Amino acid sequence: MNNFNYKALPWNIVFGVGSLQHLPSKLDDLGYNCALVLSTSQQADQGRMISELLDNRAAGLFSEAAMHVPMETVYKAEAEAKKVNADCTVSIGGGSTTGLSKALALRMGLPNIVIPTSYAGSEMTDIWGMTENGRKVTGRDDHVVPTLTIYDPELTLSMPAAFTGASGLNALAQAVVNVASADANPIVMMMALEAVRALSKGLQKLNNNPNDIEARSAALYGACLAGGSLGTGATSLHHRLCHTFGGTFNTPHAETHTILLPHCVAYNSAATKDGTRRLAEALDVENAGLGIFELAKTLGVVTALKDIGITESDLDRAAAIATEVPVKNPEPVSTKRVRKLLENAFYGLPPQ
Numbered sequence: 451m452n453n454f455n456y457k458a459l460p461w462n463i464v465f466g467v468g469s470l471q472h473l474p475s476k477l478d479d480l481g482y483n484c485a486l487v488l489s490t491s492q493q494a495d496q497g498r499m500i501s502e503l504l505d506n507r508a509a510g511l512f513s514e515a516a517m518h519v520p521m522e523t524v525y526k527a528e529a530e531a532k533k534v535n536a537d538c539t540v541s542i543g544g545g546s547t548t549g550l551s552k553a554l555a556l557r558m559g560l561p562n563i564v565i566p567t568s569y570a571g572s573e574m575t576d577i578w579g580m581t582e583n584g585r586k587v588t589g590r591d592d593h594v595v596p597t598l599t600i601y602d603p604e605l606t607l608s609m610p611a612a613f614t615g616a617s618g619l620n621a622l623a624q625a626v627v628n629v630a631s632a633d634a635n636p637i638v639m640m641m642a643l644e645a646v647r648a649l650s651k652g653l654q655k656l657n658n659n660p661n662d663i664e665a666r667s668a669a670l671y672g673a674c675l676a677g678g679s680l681g682t683g684a685t686s687l688h689h690r691l692c693h694t695f696g697g698t699f700n701t702p703h704a705e706t707h708t709i710l711l712p713h714c715v716a717y718n719s720a721a722t723k724d725g726t727r728r729l730a731e732a733l734d735v736e737n738a739g740l741g742i743f744e745l746a747k748t749l750g751v752v753t754a755l756k757d758i759g760i761t762e763s764d765l766d767r768a769a770a771i772a773t774e775v776p777v778k779n780p781e782p783v784s785t786k787r788v789r790k791l792l793e794n795a796f797y798g799l800p801p802q
């Protein structure tokens with residue numbers, strides 16, 4: 451057994467089909483009665499539904515949450531929270547809306563009740579992010595971890611098919627890197643392996659029937675545990691590469707994570723033999739990297755960097771930026787080997 455460190459986060463979770471109905475009584479239990487409801491404009495109807503459910507506990511609706519938590523949105527939401535004298539936020543949506551609730555928790559100390567509707571997993575981490583002048587600043591703080599998270603799988607039935615696949619594989623990535631990882635942490639590993647099992651089974655079933663509520667529950671449960679692995683575990687080369695592409699080339703979050711994942715698993719497989727074997731078992735495949743690549747194909751999720759706006763001439767720059775500062779990774783990282791990995795990912799070839 452390796453030595454390890456494990457720091458728990460203050461999670462408070464209600465999970466189950468129909469659990470949204472507990473929201474008003476949970477708010478009462480927590481002693482809040484003046485909630486600012488948060489959503490994106492695309493989910494404003496769901497925001498209104500939450501306001502109605504909360505009845506006189508809802509003070510207002512702010513439906514302008516946006517990708518990457520722009521500062522101007524944070525300022526507007528803050529002003530609204532002050533205007534209505536909010537004593538908490540109740541957010542409904544994906545990672546972007548949860549991100550706004552975290553920004554308000556950090557800056558104003560507003561308790562946040564989060565109702566996730568995608569598989570982003572942000573509600574299980576202490577990671578916050580805000581974007582100003584095109585630069586995303588991130589940090590970690592226990593205060594941004596939701597006061598309460600309500601997972602109701604029924605709310606994920608409306609996810610479009612392509613979003614289900616990409617968001618689900620993005621969640622899978624959060625878990626996978628903590629199975630085949632440099633500092634295998636047995637507690638995080640347990641969570642991550644269960645996440646991989648639940649997500650891979652759930653997502654494959656959803657591919658055949660997106661309305662299968664048991665499969666929706668499995669995928670959301672998997673996403674919860676995957677987010678937990680991200681919140682309490684380690685990151686490695688995969689994370690560095692995703693940041694490089696997102697930050698420098700503005701590629702979409704979930705797709706970038708999905709495309710690079712099988713290649714990073716293959717890259718680390720010799721250095722993380724035991725983890726990679728356990729990963730393959732959890733995925734119920736022979737070869738973990740290839741299994742993830744094929745799962746992405748089955749789910750119809752994009753598997754090539756060239757299909758998300760990257761050109762071949764970007765690869766040298768990406769490999770150089772990603773390896774500029776040393777990265778903690780089970781397998782030693784060199785610019786040359788990373789360039790080769792990126793070339794495979796660029797063409798959408800099976801991982802090597």
Ligand code: NAD
Pocket residue numbers: 490491492493516517518519543544545546547549567568569570571572573575576577578579605606607608609610617680703704
């Ligand atoms: P998102 O929140 O931007 O949602 C994408 C779109 O889908 C939005 O328009 C949203 O309203 C809509 N949507 C969400 N759920 C829906 C549903 N059930 N039905 C119909 N439409 C729905 O995207 P995301 O993938 O959920 O989150 C990505 C963001 O989360 C990224 O910015 C990422 O950086 C962040 N994130 C943060 C952490 C963290 O720990 N801080 C972890 C994971 C992701």
